[in-house]
Amino acid sequence: MSAIDYEFDTGSRSNRDQHDGAHTGDVEALRPLPRISVHAFCISDGFHRIMDQCAVDRRMGRVSLKITHGNIAAAASMFSSTPTPNLVIIETDAGPRELLNELAPLAEVCDPSTRVIIVGRYNDIALYRELMRNGISEYIVAPFTMADVMAAIASIFVDPDSEPLGRTIAFIGAKGGVGSSTIAHNCAFGISSLFSTETVLADLDLPFGTANIDFDQDPAQGIAEAVFTPERLDEVFLDRLLTTCGQNLSLLAAPSMLDRGYDYERGAFQPIMDLLQRTAPVTVLDLPHTWADWTRAVLADVDEIVITCAPDLANLRNMKNMLDALKKMRPNDKAPHLILNQVGMPKRPEIAPNDFFEPLEMQPVAIIPFDAQLFGTASNSGRMISEMDAKSPTAETFSQIAHLVTGRATIKKPKKAGLGSLIEKLRKK
Incomplete structure (x- = not known):
């Protein structure tokens, strides 16, 4: 000495x-x-x-x-x-x-x-x-x-011998009705089945969440109990709130009821997110299309963000604003992953993909075509796209997104999910 x-x-x-x-x-x-x-x-x-x-x-x-x-x-x-x-x-x-x-x-x-x-x-x-x-x-x-x-x-x-924190992935839409929840649910299912990884899907849209419908579940308890009684939160209580949706997939369902107002403080979801990070290797958060203090707090704290948009002007404006806001909130993180969904909807005027993403100075990780038959049938039957048609281009796209958000692969070019000549037609317009 x-x-x-x-x-x-x-x-x-x-x-x-x-x-x-x-x-x-x-x-x-x-x-x-x-x-x-x-x-x-x-x-x-x-x-x-x-x-x-x-x-x-x-x-x-x-x-x-x-x-x-x-x-x-x-x-x-x-x-x-x-x-x-x-x-x-x-x-x-x-x-x-x-x-x-x-x-x-x-x-x-x-x-x-x-x-x-x-x-x-x-x-x-x-x-x-x-x-x-x-x-x-x-x-x-x-x-x-x-x-x-x-x-x-x-x-x-940070204890190097402790269990690593789980990965948290947030899905949000640039506009309501663009299919962000559907993509979140299919990706959560893909992560759990493709990698045999314990995955929790948390539906943060408490009044209108659809995860329980998409997985054909009707749990008596879910995320509302976790949010409104944070003093009870521990691993035992969390286990009682989770609903099993597959071999490696658990659901923290929204009540989807309008019997109360759903007003949250900024850190309302922080206790459940902390607990999920400690207990689940992967957590997928299905966020509603809203911009509040609690939404910003969640988005600021997650590992990956996936924004879904449709090819119209309102989505383009919202996407640009969200990207600018997230860059200020997360200056040292990589940009969110962008998905262009519902492309090619009949009789709907659309902005061509190239023109849509040019002002954003970013490229999408996936371009998913409008397919009312496939998505509608899957939703009404409480099944995922890969369960309906595992060999479909859309199922392959969800698989690639699952690889990307979990850090297992990098998509250099957007997956077009079988658009083929449709994209060429859009470019010629």
Whole structure:
């Protein structure tokens, strides 16, 4: 032990090795951070910008983050009169010899449970070892990214031996009646059957949800009990609310009743989403076409978003607005997946797919033709498209979407579900 004992609580250094993959800058590979308090002290504009980026990232949504312009001395002065947070991040330009001496006053005012990350200028292995030996949790040297900082935090506060959080996929329509729920239900069924993965389909449209109809179920309980009695939520209670729809598929059904008003606070769905993430490998959320605080909160917190639209002007406008809003809400996440549905409806004027997506500067992952017979028969019989006709182009499209949203494949070109010459005719109009 060094003559200078800083008495920081180091925790296990094995975490560092567990998270080396996250230090590559792949922010999407990072898991959401727990509810912790973090105070960052910056001396450069560059590091301040990186911490600002962290502050608005969805994976930091539960973190209480403060950012202050100041050095180690400023941190020691502040914490001499106020409690220290769970984590202190301090940027310094001090050399190896000076750094250890400058940390001494901070060590005297830090709570034993507080962790410390140092952001320094010198790539010195001897310095690193000395810092680790004296209780510093992590030492970061430039160049680094926002993902590196968040990965360093995760290496301290996320247990690498715990079960990984489940993947959450939200489906929403750019307009009502575009078939978003049907696509969500078929994709949930596909994920559960194709990959033999335990999947939960949660119908968040409490007054008008159709998941119970599409799967020919009439459960007595469902998501309403989870939302309106969050104090009862645990794994046992959740098991009672779930309805089995297949070998690996469970349904958290909406009541689909109008006996009450369905007004929610912003975080109303957060407890059930947290529980589903801990207990289900994949959760598919069927969101109604509405834009409220609770909808925004759900969309900000999920791993993947799929937006369904139909080829008309109102859908194009709504899609553009949603993409702009989601980009502000999720600045460090990839763009949502877009699906163009109900293409080729008889006697309906439509915007050609190329013209529809040109102003969005994005391409759809799937183009699904209007097929009243196939979808109507499946809905009325309480069955999925792959159950009706497993070899149909539409069933293959749902299979490809299931691969995409679970990270098992990348669709480079939109699947056209058998449109064939129809697309060519649309392009010629």
